[in-house]
Amino acid sequence: MNQDPLTLYKLIVLYMLNRVTFPLTKAQVCDFILEKEYTNFMTLQQAISELMDADMLYARSIRNRTHLEITESGRETLDFFHNRISSTIKTEIDNYFLDNEFELKSELSVYSTYYPTSNGEYSAELVVKEKEVELINLKLSVPAKELAVSICDKWESKHEDIYKYVIEKLF
Numbered sequence: 566m567n568q569d570p571l572t573l574y575k576l577i578v579l580y581m582l583n584r585v586t587f588p589l590t591k592a593q594v595c596d597f598i599l600e601k602e603y604t605n606f607m608t609l610q611q612a613i614s615e616l617m618d619a620d621m622l623y624a625r626s627i628r629n630r631t632h633l634e635i636t637e638s639g640r641e642t643l644d645f646f647h648n649r650i651s652s653t654i655k656t657e658i659d660n661y662f663l664d665n666e667f668e669l670k671s672e673l674s675v676y677s678t679y680y681p682t683s684n685g686e687y688s689a690e691l692v693v694k695e696k697e698v699e700l701i702n703l704k705l706s707v708p709a710k711e712l713a714v715s716i717c718d719k720w721e722s723k724h725e726d727i728y729k730y731v732i733e734k735l736f
Contacts, residue, residue, distance in 0.1 A: 574604050574612040576650050577658070579621060579643040582635035584662055585669070591624070591631040593669055597661055603654070630676075677720040679713035682706065687713035691720045693728055701728050 581594055591613065598609055613633070616622040621639030625632045635643070662669070679689045687710050691703040701724075707713050720727075 570604070571608065571612055571615075572646075573649065574598070574609060575616050575621075576643065576646055577603060577654060578609075578612060578616060578633075579635055579639050580647065580650055580655065581658055582622070582633055583640060583643055584658060585666070587669075588625070588632040588634045589669065591633055594633060597658070601657060675721060675724050677717035679710070679717050681710075689713040689716040689720075691717070691724070691727075693724050701731065703727075 577598060578594055581597065582589060594613070595606070595609055598604065599606060604612075613622065616639065617624050619638070621636055621642055623634045623636050625634075674694045675692070677689065677691045679687050682688050687707050689703075689705045689707060689712075691701070691705070693700045705713075705716060707716065
């Protein structure tokens, strides 16, 4: 049976998101699919957009990254059509996660975001997670957007030192 290529790309995205217990960034999904040359960037963006429109994917923006998760509707669709993905592609995806799961998770375990508050200031939220447990979640109120951006940018490289410092001072 011949199938629409866009349908296959959608199923590949759903399969990837169903294989992990944590959200993947849109960039992580794209990197894998484009590296394997399954399709081009524009077609992949169309597939992801259509999956979101159909409520099969949930997308959440955290700063400059879009995190994707499969929805229950997406799981049901994948359960029904998973046989349309070749065993070769499934094996490539499974092997990719076996080889890269730690790196993929660690990319998502540290994040930061900022947003304006009702009093005209900004709030910078800084988070470190291990699995689904938040180890630390700091919210800092700052007077300017530039300061909030700077704090968020530094969090990625300084989070370990800051977390260690807080733990040492509290215990």
